[in-house]
Amino acid sequence: MSDAPLAPAPAAPLFTVEGLTRRYGARIGCEDVSFELWPGEVMGIVGESGSGKSTLLSCISGQMDPDAGRVRYATRDLGTVDVRALSEPRRRMLMRTDWAFVHQNPRDGLRMTVSAGANVGERLMAVGARHYGAIRESATDWLGKVEIAPERIDDRPAAFSGGMQQRLQIARNLVTGPRLVFMDEPTGGLDVSVQARLLDLIRGLVRELGLSAIIVTHDLAVVRLLADRLMVMKGGRVVETGLTDQVLDDPQHPYTQLLVSSVLQA
Numbered sequence: 001m002s003d004a005p006l007a008p009a010p011a012a013p014l015f016t017v018e019g020l021t022r023r024y025g026a027r028i029g030c031e032d033v034s035f036e037l038w039p040g041e042v043m044g045i046v047g048e049s050g051s052g053k054s055t056l057l058s059c060i061s062g063q064m065d066p067d068a069g070r071v072r073y074a075t076r077d078l079g080t081v082d083v084r085a086l087s088e089p090r091r092r093m094l095m096r097t098d099w100a101f102v103h104q105n106p107r108d109g110l111r112m113t114v115s116a117g118a119n120v121g122e123r124l125m126a127v128g129a130r131h132y133g134a135i136r137e138s139a140t141d142w143l144g145k146v147e148i149a150p151e152r153i154d155d156r157p158a159a160f161s162g163g164m165q166q167r168l169q170i171a172r173n174l175v176t177g178p179r180l181v182f183m184d185e186p187t188g189g190l191d192v193s194v195q196a197r198l199l200d201l202i203r204g205l206v207r208e209l210g211l212s213a214i215i216v217t218h219d220l221a222v223v224r225l226l227a228d229r230l231m232v233m234k235g236g237r238v239v240e241t242g243l244t245d246q247v248l249d250d251p252q253h254p255y256t257q258l259l260v261s262s263v264l265q266a
């Protein structure tokens with residue numbers, strides 16, 4: 001037995017989803033999805049197109065109302081709360097401070113008409129920062145963290161490459177110090193070499209900041225690199241869940257076996 005002191009185990013999950021269901025008329029978006037996310041944990045959600053990943057992500061991140069089910073979150077000040085039972089202003093504040101959402105298309109998460117610095121700085125202002133010098137310093141610092149040169153601070157995102165825009169979106173999301181980050185195909189639509197660099201950056205930030213994250217992707221290489229645990233969806237339901245390496249190296253469900261082998265053959 002090692003003498004090294006053990007870090008205390010977290011007492012409770014950060015985020016709990018119970019029996020979440022969302023239908024579009026008669027069509028199932030996602031059905032009866034339940035899982036827990038622990039502090040500092042990264043969960044990957046994979047499945048083919050139409051399997052319900054985006055519907056699930058929209059419902060759990062508060063962007064869409066589910067038809068049934070509950071989402072609970074361990075807040076810093078109020079303990080664990082039912083997110084939908086919060087008042088609208090509280091819910092909005094939670095989503096703006098403790099939570100963050102990285103969209104697949106950076107244009108959906110950035111303001112394209114203002115500078116890179118303003119994209120980062122206005123998030124700080126939205127949570128009460130007022131001192132111009134401090135805001136600009138923080139924005140410069142965050143641009144550096146996502147490998148954007150400080151001299152680009154006054155450029156608009158339209159003058160950036162796709163990979164740079166995505167890195168800027170990440171800075172804009174993380175500047176307010178969230179604890180939980182939702183990511184929808186964060187490397188989708190980028191060249192392979194740009195994807196690899198972005199994945200490295202995300203992995204470094206997640207570890208350094210101790211973030212919890214839920215990442216939706218159809219790309220198994222993304223979850224292999226980023227996710228501690230994996231949930232495999234098909235037809236709106238979860239068909240398999242487990243530690244990422246375990247699920248990818250020894251898939252149990254025939255659908256997961258197919259997903260893994262189709263990547264191997266590709």
Ligand SMILES: Nc1ncnc2c1ncn2[C@@H]1O[C@H](COP(=O)(O)OP(=O)(O)OP(=O)(O)O)[C@@H](O)[C@H]1O
Nearest residue numbers: 024027028029047048049050051052053054055056
């Ligand atoms: N606005 C909508 N109206 C009707 N049906 C929808 C709507 N959005 C999604 N669906 C249906 O819900 C199911 C799940 O779709 P969803 O977009 O959540 O899957 P996905 O796994 O995210 O797919 P993709 O990877 O292509 O984004 C599909 O059958 C889809 O056709």
